[in-house]
Amino acid sequence: MRRPARPDHSWQTQMVEALLDSSMVVDRQPRALLVELIGDGLGRRVFLREQPTALLDVIEIVRFCMATEGGLSALLSAVRLLAGRSSRTTETVERLVAEWESARGRKNQPAHGAHGSVAASRTDGPVGGPPAAGPHRDFFVSYTSADGDWANWIAWELEAAGFTVLVQEWDFVAGSNWQFAMDRGVTECARTVAVLTPAYLGSVYGRLEAHVAQGLDPMGVARRLVPVRVAPFAPGGLLSGVVYIDLVDLAPEDARRRLLDGVGGARGGRAKPLAPPRFPG
Known part of the structure; x- marks a missing residue:
């Protein structure tokens, strides 16, 4: 018998719970807007399978962002816009993304490397800092x-x-x-x-x-x-x-x-x- 979809590990569980704690994912329309904003951050359309419940939809979104280069940074930007920069949800997502990127940096980069941070994961410029050189900006x-x-x-x-x-x-x-x-x-x-x-x-x-x-x-x-x-x-x-x-x-x-x-x-x-x-x- 196939098990229902669920978060893969404790970090993903925390991320899913943080998003579900906000009204921005309660209904299908706000969740669709969240996905659209993630796509804007990645510079392309994002198509995800529709799930029967908000929980499964959010799990699908988080898994996609984890598996996509720049996905978690795009998720963070979308959450900041929809939930507000000073909201509890945004603060939790910021912390979790920073933990994920820090862990990736320790695993994949030399000790002196500056890559793997939340800011470096955006291809069009750092979050909250000066954008990268080039004309294509929001x-x-x-x-x-x-x-x-x-x-x-x-x-x-x-x-x-x-x-x-x-x-x-x-x-x-x-x-x-x-x-x-x-x-x-x-x-x-x-x-x-x-x-x-x-x-x-x-x-x-x-x-x-x-x-x-x-x-x-x-x-x-x-x-x-x-x-x-x-x-x-x-x-x-x-x-x-x-x-x-x-x-x-x-x-x-x-x-x-x-x-x-x-x-x-x-x-x-x-x-x-x-x-x-x-x-x-």
């Missing part, structure tokens, strides 16, 4: 100099959540050709985050970058342009038809949550909440 932050503080805050929060970011103040170092770098940012990063203010719409280069991103996806199917409104005004022109993430008058933690929820919706194509809505009657 987000290009487009802004005008008057809104540099907002741009840096947004870039920092996105990288803290595990995304890779291209932003002028950090990446256009001495010797860079900034116009060429801007062009590569808009055309080769997966999405452009436009820091939306009146100053941005009054900037020639700001509007140009937004229009280039919009031109690459005029119907918004791939959501290549993700405006983030940080000033109380009504966008006009071509940007008036693009749904934006609104951070106006929010406290820092609320703004961080709305930013990450918003980019999660842009990447996943839907923003269904993880918890059921309150009964309105």
Whole structure:
């Protein structure tokens, strides 16, 4: 008689329990979003067999990530986005991934090697640190100099959540050709985050970058342009038809949550909440 699927060992058991402890895997739709975000982190679509219960589904997800190069790092990035960076689930997953990568490093690398860490396992750059050289990153932050503080805050929060970011103040170092770098940012990063203010719409280069991103996806199917409104005004022109993430008058933690929820919706194509809505009657 075939035994039911179960975690292979104690580490996997801890990982499965940590994920099941969060509401993000209770229903099939959030689990499907988790798998989609893992695929985004790996740079390819992920297809897993549907299992009859949440437990078996989560076991399948964890086994896949364990067996795939960069899989656990992609899982960690997805959990940070869905559960929040400071949640108990995220903290537990971070610890378990660090333990796994440390064990792999001790087994497979020389004592002086720097590989095998959580940061080194991502092919597109370290989690929470500066991204690796190269144009293919998750987000290009487009802004005008008057809104540099907002741009840096947004870039920092996105990288803290595990995304890779291209932003002028950090990446256009001495010797860079900034116009060429801007062009590569808009055309080769997966999405452009436009820091939306009146100053941005009054900037020639700001509007140009937004229009280039919009031109690459005029119907918004791939959501290549993700405006983030940080000033109380009504966008006009071509940007008036693009749904934006609104951070106006929010406290820092609320703004961080709305930013990450918003980019999660842009990447996943839907923003269904993880918890059921309150009964309105």
